[in-house]
Amino acid sequence: MVNVCSAHSADLTAQAxxxxxxxxxxxxxxxxxxxxxxxxxxxxxxxxxxxRHFGSKENLRSVCDDHVLRILVRRSRTAAGxxxxxxxxxxxxxxxxxxxxxxxxxxxxxxxxTSAATTFVNTLVAETEELxxxxxxxxxxxxxxxxxxxxxxxxxxxxxxxxxxPALTRALGFERMGPDxxxxxxxxxxxxxxxxxxxxxxxxxxxxAAWETPTQGNPS
Numbered sequence: 148m149v150n151v152c153s154a155h156s157a158d159l160t161a162q163a164x165x166x167x168x169x170x171x172x173x174x175x176x177x178x179x180x181x182x183x184x185x186x187x188x189x190x191x192x193x194x195x196x197x198x199r200h201f202g203s204k205e206n207l208r209s210v211c212d213d214h215v216l217r218i219l220v221r222r223s224r225t226a227a228g229x230x231x232x233x234x235x236x237x238x239x240x241x242x243x244x245x246x247x248x249x250x251x252x253x254x255x256x257x258x259x260x261t262s263a264a265t266t267f268v269n270t271l272v273a274e275t276e277e278l279x280x281x282x283x284x285x286x287x288x289x290x291x292x293x294x295x296x297x298x299x300x301x302x303x304x305x306x307x308x309x310x311x312x313p314a315l316t317r318a319l320g321f322e323r324m325g326p327d328x329x330x331x332x333x334x335x336x337x338x339x340x341x342x343x344x345x346x347x348x349x350x351x352x353x354x355x356a357a358w359e360t361p362t363q364g365n366p367s
Contacts, residue, residue: 162200164190170211174252177259178208212256212263215249216270223274243325254309271302 159167168190172181183204187194201207256263276298282288291297308315312324321328345351 161190161192161196165192165197165200165207166210166214169207170215170252171248173208173211174248174255177255178204178261179259183207208263211252212266215252216267218249219253219267220270220274223271223278247324250309254306257306257310268302268306271305272298275301 165186169181169186172186172189176185181204183194183197186207187197190197197207201210253264253267256267272295276295279288279291279294279298279301283290283294315332316322316324316328319328319331321331
């Protein structure tokens with residue numbers, strides 16, 4: 148049985164119900180394995196109505212992609228605010244299933260290497276680069292030698308955490324991803340981002356020296 152976000156479900160239009168049902172099915176079963184009859188049953192409509200509203204499964208998937216991307220971008224911008232961590236934590240704790248559904252959708256797109264995956268990653272990198280730039284400008288973040296690369300690295304680390312959630316959860320001694328896991332990793336993550344990890348810049352200087360030294364056979 149597929150769980151669909153139920154908040155205000157009675158107030159949703161047929162199109163929104165279909166979209167939400169499709170997001171849940173695509174996240175759980177993948178795009179290829181999901182069929183419109185299953186989506187229709189979950190949404191409480193007919194498969195013919197889905198075709199009438201969306202035209203095809205591909206068009207429905209595109210609408211779902213846009214919907215999930217808007218939510219993820221909104222969360223990314225919220226996280227950058229002064230109360231971002233608290234706001235997102237409250238949102239997650241209020242409805243972990245709804246919060247996790249959109250993350251699972253993105254992870255599924257990346258695992259299947261769909262065209263949506265490229266859009267997700269590129270959009271998140273662009274958003275992250277913009278947010279980092281704003282943080283540097285207002286003095287809340289340290290400058291970077293390569294802002295774009297920093298944004299890419301941040302997104303990749305975040306995606307690795309999401310795509311490897313089962314392994315991460317087990318390594319911390321929990322059975323499944325949930326509030327307890329987030330509480331466990333939240334402070335260490337922020338400590339790493341706030342204070343860094345190394346006590347001095349020895350490693351940074353060594354790396355710069357190594358990369359600035361011409362390799363043998365290459366012109367300086």
